[in-house]
Amino acid sequence: MSKQCRVVVTGMGVITSIGSDLASFWEGLLEGRRGAGPVTRFDASAYSSRIACEIKDFDGAAYFDRKEMRRMDPSCHYGLAAAQLAVDDSGLALEAIDQYRCGVILGSGIGGIHTFETQHRALLESGPRRVSPFFIPMMIIDMSAGLSAMRFGFKGPNYATVSACASSAHALADAFRTVERGDADVMLSGGTEAPITEAAYAGFCANQALSSRNDDPASASRPFDKDRDGFVMAEGAGMLILESLGHATARNAHIYGEIIGAGMTADAYHMTAPEPDGQGATHAMRIALSSTGIEPQDVSHINSHGTSTGLGDIAETKAIKNVFDGYAKNIAINSTKSMTGHLLGAAGAVEMVAVMKALETGWIPPTVNLDQPDPECDLEYTAHTKRKVDPEVALSNSFGFGGHNITLVARRFHN
Amino acid sequence: MSETEQKVKDIIVEQLGVNPAEVTDAATFDGDLGADSLDIMELVLAFEEAFKDESGKSLEIPDDDAAKIKTVGDAVNYIKEKQGVTT
Numbered sequence: 001m002s003k004q005c006r007v008v009v010t011g012m013g014v015i016t017s018i019g020s021d022l023a024s025f026w027e028g029l030l031e032g033r034r035g036a037g038p039v040t041r042f043d044a045s046a047y048s049s050r051i052a053c054e055i056k057d058f059d060g061a062a063y064f065d066r067k068e069m070r071r072m073d074p075s076c077h078y079g080l081a082a083a084q085l086a087v088d089d090s091g092l093a094l095e096a097i098d099q100y101r102c103g104v105i106l107g108s109g110i111g112g113i114h115t116f117e118t119q120h121r122a123l124l125e126s127g128p129r130r131v132s133p134f135f136i137p138m139m140i141i142d143m144s145a146g147l148s149a150m151r152f153g154f155k156g157p158n159y160a161t162v163s164a165c166a167s168s169a170h171a172l173a174d175a176f177r178t179v180e181r182g183d184a185d186v187m188l189s190g191g192t193e194a195p196i197t198e199a200a201y202a203g204f205c206a207n208q209a210l211s212s213r214n215d216d217p218a219s220a221s222r223p224f225d226k227d228r229d230g231f232v233m234a235e236g237a238g239m240l241i242l243e244s245l246g247h248a249t250a251r252n253a254h255i256y257g258e259i260i261g262a263g264m265t266a267d268a269y270h271m272t273a274p275e276p277d278g279q280g281a282t283h284a285m286r287i288a289l290s291s292t293g294i295e296p297q298d299v300s301h302i303n304s305h306g307t308s309t310g311l312g313d314i315a316e317t318k319a320i321k322n323v324f325d326g327y328a329k330n331i332a333i334n335s336t337k338s339m340t341g342h343l344l345g346a347a348g349a350v351e352m353v354a355v356m357k358a359l360e361t362g363w364i365p366p367t368v369n370l371d372q373p374d375p376e377c378d379l380e381y382t383a384h385t386k387r388k389v390d391p392e393v394a395l396s397n398s399f400g401f402g403g404h405n406i407t408l409v410a411r412r413f414h415n
Numbered sequence: 416m417s418e419t420e421q422k423v424k425d426i427i428v429e430q431l432g433v434n435p436a437e438v439t440d441a442a443t444f445d446g447d448l449g450a451d452s453l454d455i456m457e458l459v460l461a462f463e464e465a466f467k468d469e470s471g472k473s474l475e476i477p478d479d480d481a482a483k484i485k486t487v488g489d490a491v492n493y494i495k496e497k498q499g500v501t502t
Contacts, residue, residue, distance in 0.1 A: 133460075
């Protein structure tokens, strides 16, 4: 058995609809900024839902030359840009690192779906000779991890995790364990997604997952509200630098917070619907807590999965009550998806960024649009406005199609 | 510079992300212009999409022909020949 290291977060980067850098993202979360608007990535006039959280201010030229821009799927653009921001934020001196002690584990739900659709169209319209040699490398989900290694010279463990909307939370859990067990000093981890494409959006419309509050996009993502009608799809990326405490303190790095545990389960129930009593989520939270030795009453904040779907928000609420019982009402729960929309495979990482800032600053961002809570959603969801809670321990829940459940546990940093 | 030559060079600049001044007739794709095998395959695709052959059909560059195109000048001459333009 090798050494067990404490694992801290020393760098963060986000590309989201409410901000394409950490400062504007966090400011946006605290002030309740909503990223949703009409779909502009394609003509959505024939779709039942026509709203999404699109990134408005992403400047690819700030990160990539023309050739790189053309050779990468949008999911890689967002992922690598967020990774660059995280690396810059961490202050890591790339020329001085031990490259084989630095790795990358990233998650994405559907990777290069835009590339898939474009190349499939070329195949149908012009035949196999017109398919790009970059079709496969641009499409595959692991390419953001591979490109990150090339960009930063990280030669340690490198792969991608796939668990739909829990993908980047699983990536963070694996990266956390990798550093904890001493297999790496530094791990770039997080997730990216660029799903606002004709076919992907049609698919989510078809399984009735999306809000169709088309005339009022800003109010469409309303987790735990009785009038919620589905999630609002979002694009973007969140990336974090996880580092062993020893490595971080040796270089005097800024520490946002500490990741201390993870719990994972499967519903074993249905392809898309959550198990109605939230048993899978309940056990994910319990396992996560027991892995840390933290008592339930020490948890003061939960960044919920809270997607604004009918079944999901109720099942998660039940799960929290199962775990925390009478104490559940004392926890400041929120859903940052009410502002960012649902970044699918990137959601867990973007939400861990929000959790780290909450631990660092003491502020819990609000759940906006929660005007009238669903009677079955009767906990404290930080409706409308931010709250100063000074959380000591926080959980972040992520669940995905396929029945994947994961809870990450984070703690305010104390030396 | 002929229209075809200009268009070939523009495509090379765009596809390979190189400076126009580097795209001389003698410049080799894999050496001077830093193209790897995927770059060259994509470049061939771009030529096929941009040009038509003598009979007005979309240009087809068989793999054996593509393998012989080593320099910018080779590409210009090959495409002109396929277009039925004498150089």
